[in-house]
Amino acid sequence: MKKYLVLVFGFMLFCSSALAQSSGYGISFGYGEADPSIDIYRVGLKKDFCARWFETRVGYLSGYFELSFNHWEHNNQDINGVALSPVFVYFFGKESNLIRPYIEGGIGVAYLDEYFIADRNLSSNLQFEDRIGAGVRIGFVDLNFRYMHYSNASLKQPNHGIDILMFTTAIQF
Numbered sequence: 001m002k003k004y005l006v007l008v009f010g011f012m013l014f015c016s017s018a019l020a021q022s023s024g025y026g027i028s029f030g031y032g033e034a035d036p037s038i039d040i041y042r043v044g045l046k047k048d049f050c051a052r053w054f055e056t057r058v059g060y061l062s063g064y065f066e067l068s069f070n071h072w073e074h075n076n077q078d079i080n081g082v083a084l085s086p087v088f089v090y091f092f093g094k095e096s097n098l099i100r101p102y103i104e105g106g107i108g109v110a111y112l113d114e115y116f117i118a119d120r121n122l123s124s125n126l127q128f129e130d131r132i133g134a135g136v137r138i139g140f141v142d143l144n145f146r147y148m149h150y151s152n153a154s155l156k157q158p159n160h161g162i163d164i165l166m167f168t169t170a171i172q173f
Helices: 002-018
Strands: 025-034 038-047 060-076 077-092 097-113 124-136 140-153 161-170
Touching: 025 060, 025 140, 038 161, 060 097, 077 124, 097 140
Parallel strands: none
Antiparallel strands: 025 038, 025 161, 038 060, 060 077, 077 097, 097 124, 124 140, 140 161
């Protein structure tokens, strides 16, 4: 699996050098960990809002939708899931800048094929995906570090939830 991650990352960097204009779409790939020793792999398709709000000299608010596939592994247990999340992003600087740092936050929904992993009982297949993070866009490459939390919002008990620290890279087309 780790060889696959390196190949995908290399392909994304290669594609970024071949692109000349951004159409607002992106492909993201991430790796994260949750305690105790749960490996999280994530692939997503992003679509920018194509809107800017509250634009000032400091920056502007925008965002994106992300449809993602997630795979969680712990020993002989694994969970697969899909998630859809609207994410709001505050970019610092102008859209024309080559380097644009940002902060992000969002809440989406996820469907998991299983809900028990590493002695954690998430109690339902339906989960909410919360995130906050920070990152930087350098041309067409997007690098991000985020905290994610999955929980069923106490719709069913027990609601152990799971906290994830994740690094994501994306290529914007």
